[in-house]
Amino acid sequence: MNASAPTPRQTQGGVTLVSEAPPGLSGEGFFATSLSAAIGLARAKSMWPMPYATSCCGIEFMATAAPHYDLARFAMERFAYSPRQADLLMVMGTISKKLGPVLRSVYEQMAEPRWVLSVGACASSGGIFDTYSVLQGIDRIIPVDVYVPGCPPRPEQIIDGLLRVHELAMSESLRRRDTAEYQARLGYYGIA
Amino acid sequence: MANELQNLQEQVAAALGARCLKWEGGELPAVHVPPAEVYSVVRDLYDDAGLAFRFLTSLCGIHFTADATGDGEQLGLIYFLHDLPRNRRMRVKTVFPVAAAEVESITPIFASANWMEREAYDFYGIKFKNHPNLIRIFNIETMTVFPLRKDFPLEDRTRHDKNDPMFGR
């Protein structure tokens, strides 16, 4: 693109287009795309997490939240201890089968858009607790967006998982909840 | 120490009479009693001024396979009692066939037995007569099995990520 060239203006469908806009961002839909990118950015950079810390992985999360690793850098200064105000459910630790319905009702109370981060082997697959009392992965009862492996994962890994949730928030459709795929996923879990 | 234990054995034998089936010595002695007499035994150990076992440290269930007993599968209960004034401990043991797994609740004597008996019920399916609230305590209410019985597979049957011919189970 030539910056020194005069700004030619075109009209298309009654909308004035700015021709020096970068490729892919000009033409109709330019404003809509920008808006969704802006909202996605806003969502990612002001995500209120709800920590659901039940065991050792929860301790690792506390280290992540403490000043050394400092979750506040990622605009997560404030934890929402109410599912109604939370955007991100962070499940960290062993979920027993008895706790399953509780976790599920926490998820059901969250407002859209909502994301779920499953931290550690236990939350993701049951981990070392291959036994009758432990839920073999929270994805048996609620949908999960990002899994963080490890027993326990290092704080860096938890932060990496978080950043991937941020990426999802920035790249997915603003109304993910309306997509057929998402609806099918919720339907699979029987969540209305 | 040996003398004290000897005294304890004699005192318990005198207090329980024929209900004392067998005495197990050692640092933490145990008296074996018939299942129908558990309540009266714990009551007498509590009331007897010379024994005064008035603290229930713990209570747990136990399961013996047919191989272990040579006499059919058995369930059992072990009560850990403490005589606080003299600082003596002892156990009361009882075993019964799985089909007749019911004993009298000792909650009228020790209120703390309430949750412990629920635990024994939860994990072994031992029923307690006259228990005020005999429901599961640790496991999810919808569970239908008694997971600490030895015929119950410990590993979760619904787990699929270990289905591997070389490295799985």
Ligand code: SF4
């Ligand atoms: S994955 Fe490991 S560290 Fe995390 S909760 Fe399970 S056992 Fe604890």
